[in-house]
Amino acid sequence: xxxSPCNSQDVEVRKGPWTLxxxxxxxxxxxxxxxxxWNSLAKAxxxxxxxxxxxxxWLNYLRPDLRRGNITPEEQLLIMELHAKLGNxxxxxxxxxxxxxxxxxxxxxxxTDNEIKNYWRTRIxxxxxxxxxxxxxxxxxxxxxxxxxxxxxxxxxxxxxxxPLYQGDVGAFSGGNxxxxxxxxxxxxxDLWSMQLLNGD
DNA sequence: AAGACGTGCAACCGCGCTCTT
DNA sequence: GAAGAGCGCGGTTGCACGTCT
Numbered sequence: 001x002x003x004s005p006c007n008s009q010d011v012e013v014r015k016g017p018w019t020l021x022x023x024x025x026x027x028x029x030x031x032x033x034x035x036x037x038w039n040s041l042a043k044a045x046x047x048x049x050x051x052x053x054x055x056x057x058w059l060n061y062l063r064p065d066l067r068r069g070n071i072t073p074e075e076q077l078l079i080m081e082l083h084a085k086l087g088n089x090x091x092x093x094x095x096x097x098x099x100x101x102x103x104x105x106x107x108x109x110x111x112t113d114n115e116i117k118n119y120w121r122t123r124i125x126x127x128x129x130x131x132x133x134x135x136x137x138x139x140x141x142x143x144x145x146x147x148x149x150x151x152x153x154x155x156x157x158x159x160x161x162x163x164p165l166y167q168g169d170v171g172a173f174s175g176g177n178x179x180x181x182x183x184x185x186x187x188x189x190x191d192l193w194s195m196q197l198l199n200g201d
Numbered sequence: 202a203a204g205a206c207g208t209g210c211a212a213c214c215g216c217g218c219t220c221t222t
Numbered sequence: 223g224a225a226g227a228g229c230g231c232g233g234t235t236g237c238a239c240g241t242c243t
Contacts, residue, residue: 017211114232
């Protein structure tokens with residue numbers, strides 16, 4: 001894994017913003033050799049970056065088929081629809097919402113999951129501010145420490161709405177299998193959001 | 202004009218999944 | 223079947239830039 005930042009050979013691993021030169025090296029290397037095993041690619045290209053970093057840079061920024069610039073209204077709409085359809089799934093923790101950005105991104109050619117994720121978050125951030133009272137009042141912590149809508153950190157405000165169905169009886173659906181009826185109830189909240197977002201703009 | 206504040210985006214981190222040995 | 227390595231994903235952070243006061 002890349003948990004150990006320095007293996008015996010490359011002691012210095014560059015972090016932070018990519019330089020133009022690094023971009024060029026990576027782009028040229030991939031143009032000539034194609035994408036491959038990222039760790040060895042990074043070494044072979046002579047970049048002092050982790051394979052992970054190279055992959056991210058390529059996928060999110062350097063790929064030639066990327067569309068840069070503002071999200072169009074059409075894309076906006078599509079994101080909202082897709083978010084409503086596939087957006088929330090219970091994957092890791094039962095009551096924390098995991099958004100499947102990559103799946104949404106697949107429906108938007110030229111857009112990356114990172115881009116969509118950022119877009120959605122900032123949008124929701126805005127929205128949360130507008131509807132502060134609702135967001136603030138929607139999450140409760142039980143006395144025993146378990147919360148009905150467990151949220152974990154900075155982003156949580158925006159995700160702090162609790163679908164009623166979750167409260168209490170969530171133990172049955174671990175492992176990503178979400179009953180249809182749950183999903184349906186669940187969307188309604190999203191749909192509300194989407195509506196408001198659309199109308200709000 | 203300058204400092205404070207807000208916003209958007211690029212990049213990193215941690216974790217889980219998948220593939221290979 | 224187990225262990226290790228690599229990959230992919232979502233969450234988070236930090237910085238640059240724009241706007242407001």
